[in-house]
Amino acid sequence: MFKIGDFSKMGQVSIRTLRHYDELGLLKPAQIDQFTDYRFYTIDQLPRLNRILALKDLGLSLEQIRSVLSEDISAEQLHGMLMLKQAEIEQEVEENQRRLRRVRARLEQIEQEGHVSPYEVVLKQSPAQTVLALHRCVPQLDDMPHYRHTMYEAVYQALEHAGLERAGPELAIYHNGEYTEVEIEMEAALLIQPPATIPASLAPADRIYTLPATALLATVVHHGSLPQVIKAISALYAWIGTNGYVGCGPIREIHLFGSELEGGRHSQVTLEVQVPVEKVAY
Amino acid sequence: MFKIGDFSKMGQVSIRTLRHYDELGLLKPAQIDQFTDYRFYTIDQLPRLNRILALKDLGLSLEQIRSVLSEDISAEQLHGMLMLKQAEIEQEVEENQRRLRRVRARLEQIEQEGHVSPYEVVLKQSPAQTVLALHRCVPQLDDMPHYRHTMYEAVYQALEHAGLERAGPELAIYHNGEYTEVEIEMEAALLIQPPATIPASLAPADRIYTLPATALLATVVHHGSLPQVIKAISALYAWIGTNGYVGCGPIREIHLFGSELEGGRHSQVTLEVQVPVEKVAY
């Protein structure tokens, strides 16, 4: 018979742990003094303690261990539990490796630029969304402000004209695969409720279509001037590269700030840049 | 200005999370209605929310994130924190991979034997320990009970004779590298207080020496009859093999049950089998 202190040393656990296991009914002392409430253990309780510790070491919870020890569990059932645990741990390892990758990408960014990037990339999903869009090719970067303004004016007019119901913010979609300053293929668009029938009264450059649902969307929020959005985009692409993804669709630019038709030249905008991505095979 | 529900959708977090961040001072609403206590957020708070989520994604605690966001932290300091995080995650990955190995070893054991092993292997360290030991070569397995009895008698006599102070249980040490049923090289020993000087009155087969401290000791507790201890030993070696270790020293058998000189032939014993091990290079 051992007092709790001696038994705790034999089992390499704390006294509190033994009390805790007593409380849970996992390992009751062989005897309890009825006057002092002292707990007494016997050496042949050591195997049970070791069982508990070993199962805990495999990652089982004390509740699960209790059911394993209660003997109403068969070898197959334990096998099943361990298979599940195995899968869980494998997942955790993978998650940790992804996390490690993100941490390293961050470190690299700090080392290379010497300061902390003001942009945070967030992975999202998005459902399929229907848009009313106006496509134009912008000849040069300088033409952009004027083009954009007239494009959004036109798209709002088309919305009213066709009697469509708006369902979300303005967005812009860029179709050039790479960064360019000439012949920028872009759409000015509005999220709309999917119409029952496509109205006939659309101008030739307008179209209604559905952006596909995307499982993986790398996004970044830009808050500042509109021309500066290029910084957000490059930060986004840097992140995509160093984190083992590749872009696989056109860039979308969601206007979180309201409308591009309001506000002057120096106004601050808040918008979200989105790029559909997929994991690169490695 | 957005109500908490809308803002939570934009940020892909729960309402409770936003309230929690408010409570911690991580992300205070831009405005709070003084009558209804409604929280109101602005879009330009979205980047800050995303920062928080991104840093959390790297594994930082909310407390750490607060200090990062409080701006009194430099790029180097953040770099340092992330280096630390990186090391932590690497460790966690390794720990998980070891755990995975143990789980798989368990699964294998169940698959091969169809039942759950009654033995649990526990890794320990042990400090250096001084023993008074009597070495003999046991000719055959059948001679074992008789030999052991006389050996422990002799070792207790030597203890008294030399006036040494006992410091722990009986133990047996086996020096054959492999399992054998003939010419078993064994010692019967007692843990003793290290004597200031080695007494001259020792019989030639007796010796006092110090078992070295071991950083890694694979141990298993056997509770049952003495001859059955072989099952514990084989379970121990099976574990050692499937978990990527190798034995690197003699087997020790610690008598947790008291003395081998007490108790009859059918008595139950509780003893701990110990083997020093090291990780196998892989």
Next chain:
DNA sequence: TTGCTCCTCACGTCACGTGAGGTGGC
């Protein structure tokens, strides 16, 4: 009037660690 959204407590999570405050045996 009925839903909807928001609010403030406050408990629960998991396996103990860590005091606080008190008691028996050498």
Next chain:
DNA sequence: TTGCTCCTCACGTCACGTGAGGTGGC
């Protein structure tokens, strides 16, 4: 009498999830 070991509460951990109970605006 002083240490030592033991005892029983009970709070704290971390980032929220989940009711309970109640209130304003359409």
